[in-house]
Structures are given as C-alpha cells and as structure tokens.
Amino acid sequence: MDTAPSSSSSPTRRGWDRSIPPALRPVVRAYLLGYAYAVGPRLLTLLLQHVARRRLTRRANKQTTTAHDTQNGEPFSAAFRGILMRALDWQSFPTFCAALVGGTALLERPLAVLLSRSAKNLSDIARRRISRWLASFIAAWLSLRLLQSKQTPSFTDTASGFGPNDPPKTVHYAGRTLDLTLFAVTRALDVIGGELWHRRKLRRQAAGTWTRAESAISRLTDPAVFALSSGLIMWTWIYLPARLPRAYNKWIGSAAAVDPRLITALQRCRQGEIVYGRDTGQAPLLGSMCADYGWPAEWGDPAKTIPFPCEMVHMGCGPSCELHAVSRFFRSFRWAMVTYLPLSLVLAARSSYHHPLRRALLSAARSSSFLATFITLFYYGVCLARNRLGPRLPMLGGGNDDDDDDQASRFQRIDGGLCVGAGCVLCGWSILLEHAGRRKDMALFVAPRALAALFPRRYALAAQWRETLAFAASTAVVFTCVAENRARVRGMMGSVLGTVLGK
Incomplete structure (x- = not known):
C-alpha cells in the first residue's frame, strides 16, 4: 500500500531546496552537482599538492614563499580562487548540466501538447514517452553544443598556408567532449540491453524454459564487461598510451610500479625495432637496466639472450x-x-x-585485495606467456629448442604482444572479489574509458555532428528511462539522476 512520506523525513532529505519553486529545483540541483563535480577533484588535487610541497619545504628547512606556491608557481590562494571562478564560466560543465536538465523540463510540456494535437491516434503513454524523449534529445543536443563551442589550446593547432606567402591558419579539432559522449552511449546501451534481457527472462521464466546457462550469463555479464574493458585499457596503456587521458596514464603507471624501460622494450618488440637473434642497436635500452640491477650485461642484448630473462620483469624479486x-x-x-x-x-x-571502523577496514581491505589481485594477475599472465605456458604451445613451435631461428621467432611473437595479451585477459577477472553491487558500478565506470581507447583523442571538426547525435540520442534514452522506470538505470547514476530530476 502506498503511503505518504512523513514530514520528518522530507525536510532532512530535501530541506535545503524547499524554498525554491518546484519547477526550478531540478535546474538548481543539476547546476550545483555539476559545479561540485567540476571543482571538487581539482580542489582536492590542489590541496594535496600544497600539503606535499609544504612538507618537503619543512624537511629542507627552507622558510621561503615557495611553500605557498602550486606546482606551476602560482600562489595557492590564486589557484584556489581560479578553480572556483573558472567553473562559473557560461561554457562550463555546471552550465551544461543546468541547460540539459532545464531544457528537458522546459520543452516536455509544449511537445506533449503538440503531439496531442498532431498524433491523436497515439495513446497517452506513448505521447508522454515520445515528448520526454524529444525534449531530452533537443536539450542534450543544445547543451553539448554549448560545451563544444569553447575552444581550448589542446584542441587547436596552427597550420601553415598552402603557398609560401599564405598566412598560417588556425585549425580547430573536435573531441573535447568525447569522454562525456561515450559515457552517455554506454549508459544507454546498458539501459536498452538490460530491458531487453529482463523481458526475455520474464517470458522464459513464465514458460518454464529459463536455463542455468542464462542465469550464469546474468551473473557474469558485469564481470565480463569489466574484464574486457580493463584488458583493452591495459593494452592501450602499454602500446597506445596517447589514446588515454594523461591523468589515467599516470595513475596506471603508479599502480603498476614498472620500470619504464621494460614498457619501451615491449613496445619496440612489437614494432620490430628489437629483434631476437639480431643486433639492431637496441642493446643499450635493457643494458642500462642490467647495470642498475646488477645483472649480467648480456641479459639486455637481444642478439645474445633469447628472450631476455623473466627475472628482468620481476625487477629484483628473483627468478621465480x-x-x-x-x-x-x-x-x-x-x-x-x-x-x-x-x-x-x-x-x-x-x-x-554499527561498528563503522570494522566496516571501513573490511571495505578498504576488500577493495585493496581486488586492485592487488588485478595487478598480480596482469604480471603473472605476462610470466605465464613468457616462461610457463607460451614456450610450450604447439602453435608457437613449442618444444623445438634446437633451432635458434625457430626459438627467436617464437619468443619474438610472445614478447611482441602475446605476453601482454595474456596479462590483459587475466587481470580484469579480479572483479569477482568485489560484491555484486560494486561490480556493475565498476563495469559501467571502465566501459566508456575502454571505448575511448578505440577513438583518437582529437578528430576533424566536420565530423563533430556525429558525436553530438550519439550523445543526444543516448541521453534521451537514459532520461526517459529515469522518468519511466528509474530502477532500470543501474548503479549510482540512477540514484543521482532520480534525485536531480525529481520535484
């Protein structure tokens, strides 16, 4: 039985915006949420950098004004104020959020009236859904164009003219909003796929034909999406790092704690610059690593050692x-x-x-175990391919160690991509250590980042309409679903959008 919410619970949940007219509440919530998202991480990074610099200064016993500077030499107060003010720009993310939500609410009623006059044969439910979708589509298109209209140096180049006397031309590129678009596309695909699978499940359960295999697919879909996405990200991090955001590259490098010379060696093996059994002038790369770790110098020479020992991958942890x-x-x-x-x-x-400290410790230990297992499986997958299983696979000519050329060709293929591929395949399945509720959030978090690895970070401005179309259509699907069936938008995004769009 439906019950009205108690007067005691409503003010605590939404008391801060009760004085705002109901029609404006979604717009205000969207703007404040967008502002917090745009400002919060930057302020936290600035604060952590400031604290770290002050500690270093105190340890060095230098009482200078540089302790109050940021990494770029700007005073802390000025950098703090700059972050707060830049988010107030009319082409910023908070304005985009407010325009998206406000435009949807503003356009829905006129479109519903228009449909009721021009499409009288449609049911009320169909007209309501179509008007919501169209309102969200138009608002999403216009709000994204607002973001895209802002020009930034990283998406602007100066090209020389065709003739010697032609002045240089400024060339603008698209792609600044690609991550946001892929996030919306991923969410829309999850909504559509989840709804279709749910309807299939209800039909087959009613008919008594629902199988264990289908139940397993339901349970393993999120882990499989995470494993596939994270494997693609790790492959991109090693071979195509320019396809990932700089901050993402930096975080993965910190977690992996790998000597960059090893990454360079794997890249050169794949590109054919390092060739086992031949002197291509690449010995100094891993030779310097041998000198640093106290290993024999010939370990780093691909003409003499085929392949370089797995102990080099272990970086000082021994041969096992x-x-x-x-x-x-x-x-x-x-x-x-x-x-x-x-x-x-x-x-x-x-x-x-109850017992919040114990709960915090268990939660942190579980998440840390997941990440530690992720890193461990990646490294052990590399070792399996290089040392345990790869050399014995018949498809690679395993078992024939008499022919040096055969051996060099075999390990060239292994170190040219197979060993990294094995690590990429294994690492993502560490998600099974997390509970089911976290798996779906994490899968939906990494999936758009994996898709971004398939696209260039910048592309021609003339093709930007395709991205805008994909974002508008996907956002319309998600917003319509939030209004019709909020539970179908899974994870935290469903709760956030339900709170923002609610009256």
Whole structure:
C-alpha cells in the first residue's frame, strides 16, 4: 500500500531546496552537482599538492614563499580562487548540466501538447514517452553544443598556408567532449540491453524454459564487461598510451610500479625495432637496466639472450614467477590501502552502521585485495606467456629448442604482444572479489574509458555532428528511462539522476 512520506523525513532529505519553486529545483540541483563535480577533484588535487610541497619545504628547512606556491608557481590562494571562478564560466560543465536538465523540463510540456494535437491516434503513454524523449534529445543536443563551442589550446593547432606567402591558419579539432559522449552511449546501451534481457527472462521464466546457462550469463555479464574493458585499457596503456587521458596514464603507471624501460622494450618488440637473434642497436635500452640491477650485461642484448630473462620483469624479486606474483600482491595491497582506507573511514563516519571502523577496514581491505589481485594477475599472465605456458604451445613451435631461428621467432611473437595479451585477459577477472553491487558500478565506470581507447583523442571538426547525435540520442534514452522506470538505470547514476530530476 502506498503511503505518504512523513514530514520528518522530507525536510532532512530535501530541506535545503524547499524554498525554491518546484519547477526550478531540478535546474538548481543539476547546476550545483555539476559545479561540485567540476571543482571538487581539482580542489582536492590542489590541496594535496600544497600539503606535499609544504612538507618537503619543512624537511629542507627552507622558510621561503615557495611553500605557498602550486606546482606551476602560482600562489595557492590564486589557484584556489581560479578553480572556483573558472567553473562559473557560461561554457562550463555546471552550465551544461543546468541547460540539459532545464531544457528537458522546459520543452516536455509544449511537445506533449503538440503531439496531442498532431498524433491523436497515439495513446497517452506513448505521447508522454515520445515528448520526454524529444525534449531530452533537443536539450542534450543544445547543451553539448554549448560545451563544444569553447575552444581550448589542446584542441587547436596552427597550420601553415598552402603557398609560401599564405598566412598560417588556425585549425580547430573536435573531441573535447568525447569522454562525456561515450559515457552517455554506454549508459544507454546498458539501459536498452538490460530491458531487453529482463523481458526475455520474464517470458522464459513464465514458460518454464529459463536455463542455468542464462542465469550464469546474468551473473557474469558485469564481470565480463569489466574484464574486457580493463584488458583493452591495459593494452592501450602499454602500446597506445596517447589514446588515454594523461591523468589515467599516470595513475596506471603508479599502480603498476614498472620500470619504464621494460614498457619501451615491449613496445619496440612489437614494432620490430628489437629483434631476437639480431643486433639492431637496441642493446643499450635493457643494458642500462642490467647495470642498475646488477645483472649480467648480456641479459639486455637481444642478439645474445633469447628472450631476455623473466627475472628482468620481476625487477629484483628473483627468478621465480610465483614468488614475484606473491610479492606483487602484498606490495600492491599496501599501496592500495593508502588510497582506499581514508575514503572508507570518511564514508563510515557519515553512515549509521554499527561498528563503522570494522566496516571501513573490511571495505578498504576488500577493495585493496581486488586492485592487488588485478595487478598480480596482469604480471603473472605476462610470466605465464613468457616462461610457463607460451614456450610450450604447439602453435608457437613449442618444444623445438634446437633451432635458434625457430626459438627467436617464437619468443619474438610472445614478447611482441602475446605476453601482454595474456596479462590483459587475466587481470580484469579480479572483479569477482568485489560484491555484486560494486561490480556493475565498476563495469559501467571502465566501459566508456575502454571505448575511448578505440577513438583518437582529437578528430576533424566536420565530423563533430556525429558525436553530438550519439550523445543526444543516448541521453534521451537514459532520461526517459529515469522518468519511466528509474530502477532500470543501474548503479549510482540512477540514484543521482532520480534525485536531480525529481520535484
């Protein structure tokens, strides 16, 4: 039975915006949420950098004004104020959020009236859904164009003219909003796919033909999406790092804790610059690594050592791949706890659960175990392909070690991509250590980033309408679904949009 919400719970949940007219509440919520999203991470990064610089200055016993500067030499107060003010720009993300939500609410009623006059044969439900979709589509198109209209240096180049006397021309590129578009596309595909699968499940359960295989597919879809997406991201991080955002590259590098010379060696093996059994002038790359770690110099020479030993991948943990995996797990677990534990403590302090400290410790330990297992599986997958299974596969000519050319060709293929591919295939299945509720959020988080790896970060401005069309259509699907069936928009996004769009 439906019951009205109590007067005691409503003010605490939405008391801050009760004085705002109901028609404007979604717009205000959207703007404030967008402002917090645009400002919060930047302020946190600025604060952490400021604290770190002050600590370094105190350790060096230097009482200078540089302690108050940011990494770019700007005073802390000026950088702080600049972050707050830049988010108020009319072409910024908060304005985009307000325009998207406000435009949808503003256009829905006129479109509904227009449809009721021109499409009288449609049912009221169909007219309502079509008007909502069209309103969201138009608002999404216009609001994204607002974001795209802002020119930034990273998407602007100066090209020389065709003739010697022609002045240089400024060339603008599209792609600045690609991550946002892929996020919307991923969410729309999840909504559509989830609804179709749900209807199939109801039909087959009613007919008594629902199978265990279909139940397994339901359970494993989110882990499979995460594993596929994270594997693609790791492949891109090694071979096509320019396809990933700089901050993403930096974070993966910190988590992987790998010597960059190893990454360069794998890249050159794939590009054919390092060739086993031949002197191509690449020995100094890993030769310098041998000198740093105290290994024999010939280990780094691909003309003499085929392949370079797996101990070099272990970076000082000894020759055993299994001991290296164990060492990787504990080192990565400790690194992850430094990140996850403070966040878990903050969330636990705001919750009403019993024993919040124990809950925070368990949550941080579980998330840290997931990340540590992810890193460990990636490295051990590389070792499996290089040392344990790859050399013995018949398709690679395994078992024939008498022919040096055969051996060089075999390990060229392994180090040219197969070993990295094995790590990419294994690492993402660490998601099974997380509980089911977290799996769907994490799968939907990494999927658009994996899709972004398939596209260039910049592309011709003339093709920008395709991105705008994809974003508008996808956003219209998600917004319509939130209004009709909020539970179908999974994860935190469904809750956030339901709160923002509610009256």
